[in-house]
Amino acid sequence: MTVVLSARGLAKRYADTPVFSGIDLELAPGEIVALLGESGSGKSTLLNCLAGLDEADAGSITLAGADLRAMDDEARSALRRKELGFIFQAFHLLPHLSVADNVALPLRLLGQRDNGRVVQMLEAVNLAALAGRMPRQLSGGQLQRVAIARALVHRPRLVLADEPTGNLDARHAAEVLELLRRCTHEAGAACLLVTHSEVAAQAADRRLRLDAQGLHGE
Numbered sequence: 001m002t003v004v005l006s007a008r009g010l011a012k013r014y015a016d017t018p019v020f021s022g023i024d025l026e027l028a029p030g031e032i033v034a035l036l037g038e039s040g041s042g043k044s045t046l047l048n049c050l051a052g053l054d055e056a057d058a059g060s061i062t063l064a065g066a067d068l069r070a071m072d073d074e075a076r077s078a079l080r081r082k083e084l085g086f087i088f089q090a091f092h093l094l095p096h097l098s099v100a101d102n103v104a105l106p107l108r109l110l111g112q113r114d115n116g117r118v119v120q121m122l123e124a125v126n127l128a129a130l131a132g133r134m135p136r137q138l139s140g141g142q143l144q145r146v147a148i149a150r151a152l153v154h155r156p157r158l159v160l161a162d163e164p165t166g167n168l169d170a171r172h173a174a175e176v177l178e179l180l181r182r183c184t185h186e187a188g189a190a191c192l193l194v195t196h197s198e199v200a201a202q203a204a205d206r207r208l209r210l211d212a213q214g215l216h217g218e
């Protein structure tokens with residue numbers, strides 16, 4: 001089996017407080033895996049460690065065949081720009097850039113300009129008509145659709161989504177999840193989706209739960 005992301009024996013503590021240990025995880029291309037767990041169980045910390053934004057204390061992480069923890073900061077940033085899309089609960093769009101420019105950002109950071117691809121992604125999330133708008137002129141559901149387009153525009157192999165529907169009402173949450181599902185499946189990207197919502201978790205291909213004993217399939 002081809003594996004996009006593989007983590008082995010991951011452990012993380014803050015000072016004297018262990019957050020998690022012994023975490024093993026594998027994600028295959030095209031699958032969406034929901035990550036569930038109580039508040040404070042360490043879901044966001046695990047996501048940040050997998051993204052290389054936070055440093056695990058032990059274990060290994062292989063992303064797209066590269067050993068993340070053995071890399072220096074520069075190489076890790078370059079790998080992240082190429083292979084990772086991140087979707088946050090609070091959208092994190094740049095307020096002074098238009099919708100199209102926000103979606104184009106990951107390509108620009110890779111030194112690429114591909115307006116056709118930006119339009120294609122805006123069409124995929126049904127926002128082509130709003131390409132010239134500024135983020136403040138969009139609804140929460142529309143902002144999250146922009147964030148999905150931005151996370152996938154550079155064809156990353158891994159998408160990490162941290163409660164991407166946490167700010168949305170049920171109808172918009174369902175719409176955004178369906179788009180995330182369709183876009184990641186079509187792109188063949190693996191997606192790890194942190195969520196408190198059982199409905200969101202049911203939309204995933206697999207469900208994992210993080211607790212004091214570690215990470216378990218459901």
Ligand SMILES: Nc1ncnc2c1ncn2[C@@H]1O[C@H](COP(=O)(O)OP(=O)(O)OP(=O)(O)O)[C@@H](O)[C@H]1O
Nearest residue numbers: 014015019037038039040041042043044045046196
């Ligand atoms: N920078 C930090 N320094 C110290 N402790 C931290 C830090 N960040 C997180 N923690 C602690 O680590 C634990 C895990 O936090 P984390 O945010 O990963 O949980 P979570 O499962 O994502 O929670 P939630 O569902 O509420 O977002 C918590 O007990 C939290 O207080």
